Amino acid sequence: MTTENCREWRISLGAHALGQLPEEERAALEAHLEGCPECRAELESLGGVARLLPLADPTYFETAPSAPPSLADRVVATIRAERRAQRKRRRRLGFAFGGATAAVAAAALALFILPGGGNPAPEQQVAFRSLPPGLHISATLEPHAFGTEIHMYVKGAPSGTLCRVFVRGPNGLRQSAGSFRYRWGDDSDAVLSAALDLSRTRAIGVRVGERTFVARVNPGETA
Numbered sequence: 001m002t003t004e005n006c007r008e009w010r011i012s013l014g015a016h017a018l019g020q021l022p023e024e025e026r027a028a029l030e031a032h033l034e035g036c037p038e039c040r041a042e043l044e045s046l047g048g049v050a051r052l053l054p055l056a057d058p059t060y061f062e063t064a065p066s067a068p069p070s071l072a073d074r075v076v077a078t079i080r081a082e083r084r085a086q087r088k089r090r091r092r093l094g095f096a097f098g099g100a101t102a103a104v105a106a107a108a109l110a111l112f113i114l115p116g117g118g119n120p121a122p123e124q125q126v127a128f129r130s131l132p133p134g135l136h137i138s139a140t141l142e143p144h145a146f147g148t149e150i151h152m153y154v155k156g157a158p159s160g161t162l163c164r165v166f167v168r169g170p171n172g173l174r175q176s177a178g179s180f181r182y183r184w185g186d187d188s189d190a191v192l193s194a195a196l197d198l199s200r201t202r203a204i205g206v207r208v209g210e211r212t213f214v215a216r217v218n219p220g221e222t223a
Contacts, residue, residue: 013029017046026179135157137215139215141204150167152190166206166207167196167201202216
C-alpha cells in the first residue's frame, strides 16, 4: 500500500501507540494494520517512545519540572485541530505525523500537570466477578507519576479475541487504557497504562470481544 493511501491512517498511529485512540477509530485502524506492513512498522517505532514515557518520573529529579502556563491551552488546541482535520480527510502529506505528535504531547502534558501531591494510592488487586464459565479476568493496578500502570490478565477467551481496557474516574468519566489480542497459549498478562491517577480510579473494565466486564476499584471511595 502506498504512502499516499496510508497518510490518513498514520495520523492515528501515535494515539494508538499510547492507548488513547477512541474505540470506533481503533477498530478501523487495526483492520488496516493487518494488511499494511508499512503502517505496522511505523506503529512499532512509535511504540518505543510510548514505552519510555512511564520512565519519565519527576521524582528522579531534585526539582520536578513544571510545564509552561500556556502548554495546556496549546496542546488542547492542537488536538482539536488534528481531530477536525482528520474527520474532513483533508490532511496534507507534510502533516502526516501530526496526530502522533499531538498524542505524545498530550501524554507529556498529563505527566506534568496531573495531580500527584500527597501519598500515592497503594497497589490494588482487582478480580472480576460473574464471568462466563471458563473465562478468568483479573488486574493489578500500580500508581505512577504518569497515572496508573495496569497488568491485565485474561484467560479462556477464543484465541485472537480483541480485548479493550478502560478505566472510570469520578462521575463515571471513562478513559481508554489500550487494547491487546488474547492468544491462546501465549502470555496473557498485558501491561497497559492510563493517565488517570489510581486514587481517582473508581472502576476498571475490559471489553472481551463483544462482551464488557467491569470491576470496582477503590471501593471505599465515592464516585
